[in-house]
Amino acid sequence: MAAKENDVEVKILSPAAAQRRQRLVTKDGHCTLHTPPAPGSPATWLLYLQDVWGTVVALRWRWVILAFCTSFLAHWLLFACLWYLLAHLNGDLMVDHDAPPPDHTVCVKYITSFTAAFSFSLETQLTIGYGTMFPSGDCPSAIALLAVQMLLGLMLEAFITGAFVAKIARPKKRAGAIQFSPCAVVGQHQGETCLMFRATNMLQRPLVDVNINAVLYQDHGDQALYQSKVEFQLDNLGANPCPFFIFPLTFYHQLNRQSPVYQALQEGSATHFELVVFLSAAQEDTGESCQKRTSYLKGEIEFDHHFATVLRLDTLGQYKMDMSNFAKVLPDTTNSKAEVDKEYVVQINGDGSERVE
Known part of the structure; x- marks a missing residue:
């Protein structure tokens, strides 16, 4: 034709x-080209690591949720090991926490096992309030470790929360409502x-x-x-x-x-x-x-x-x-005669032609 x-x-x-x-x-607008790394350029994973924020926001939801759970679990486990190590070095694992020796200061009450240390790390990070376990104000090492965990925990929460908000509010999602012929x-x-x-x-x-x-x-x-x-x-x-x-x-x-x-x-x-x-x-x-x-x-x-x-x-x-x-x-029937319809057809944006009964 x-x-x-x-x-x-x-x-x-x-x-x-x-x-x-x-x-x-x-x-649907996705590029099919995949660019391999050029000779002498940094590895692809390193480039993604340099742009952590953009990488996290661009990930699929299932990977974002997995990263969310993994990061918090790793954070709790890391500081559980540090609290357990502190109790071990301070000799808290071998004493009776209800009646400690007069010359011994317990850094964290009732951390007598790794499970207790993990529970204390979890309570500290989530600020859910201490029960029987609490740090002693007479142990500077415990106070310092507590401050470090809280600072790193707040940074992690801010990053993860920001990534969730940015991913939900991405303009890319609004573009999904636009369709082409x-x-x-x-x-x-x-x-x-x-x-x-x-x-x-x-x-x-x-x-x-x-x-x-x-x-x-x-x-x-x-x-x-x-x-x-x-x-x-x-x-x-x-x-x-x-x-x-x-x-x-x-x-x-x-x-x-x-x-x-x-x-x-x-x-x-x-x-x-x-x-x-x-x-x-x-x-x-x-x-x-x-x-x-x-x-x-x-x-x-x-x-x-x-x-x-x-x-x-x-x-x-x-x-x-x-x-x-x-x-x-x-x-295209531009030169042909169309049958008159019973309703009006308004020419908006070049669609159709005005026809009257």
């Missing part, structure tokens, strides 16, 4: 004509041949300052990737960000001879390309920015099609969204 724009014919290859290759970015289309928009894709915000909470950036990765046969910027716009907003994202938006890129996508879409072109789209938006309630990515291969572009109408105005004057049409594409 083909479309004409300013007397220039543009055709797209069928999926079978393109060589099957692994995509750079998955449909599974395919892009080439069709007519305002008398021009355009490449189009659609995005929607699945939550009722609106996003603001929506920006679209797109990069075309091309392989001209030399196994090297060439990058080209692809400009998409939203209706008459041009390059300005969309101030309000509450209903599905259709973004357009005009296909002309200056477009980097133009040559790649022509019939007979052996160029392999992948169009990666980046949608950035700010959360209205927090102001934090989030980003969602997707990509389109040559076989995921429908030619001479347009997106079905999602937003309609019913006879009561209320806007209705039919999300079953979000990913639906229809043959």
Whole structure:
């Protein structure tokens, strides 16, 4: 199939004509490239260790919970060993704690075994209050060890609590409510041949300052990737960000001879390309920015099609969204006569055309 724009014919290859290759970015926005360490560079594990905070926040929840439990358990065991060692060196394990010798000062009451030392370490860290076990004010070593455990324990709690809060509040989770159409289309928009894709915000909470950036990765046969910027716009907003994202938006890129996508879409072109789209938006309630990515291969572009109408105005004057049409594409019938419907269809963001009963 083909479309004409300013007397220039543009055709797209069928999926079978393109060589099957692994995509750079998955449909849900994950990068498939894995960078091995360069010669002479630090080991990968060392690089992750240098950025402990970012590593912990980026971990999956199951690993974060495992790290949480392991770190606290290791902390309790470490200081249980130190308390037991202190009791051993002070000779507290061999005396009667209820009636110690007059010349002997018990550092911690009733630490007579490792189990008791672990219990004391646990009570100290969690500040749950001492019962029969308590440190003596006449033993400087016990007071010093108690201060060290409390300081390190507070640092550990602050780090773990901060990691939990940061992981829960990550803007990345908000980006999960943004969805792209599974395919892009080439069709007519305002008398021009355009490449189009659609995005929607699945939550009722609106996003603001929506920006679209797109990069075309091309392989001209030399196994090297060439990058080209692809400009998409939203209706008459041009390059300005969309101030309000509450209903599905259709973004357009005009296909002309200056477009980097133009040559790649022509019939007979052996160029392999992948169009990666980046949608950035700010959360209205927090102001934090989030980003969602997707990509389109040559076989995921429908030619001479347009997106079905999602937003309609019913006879009561209320806007209705039919999300079953979000990913639906229809043959481009710009020059055909459509049958008159019984309800109004309002042209919002280039979807549909205004029809009246």
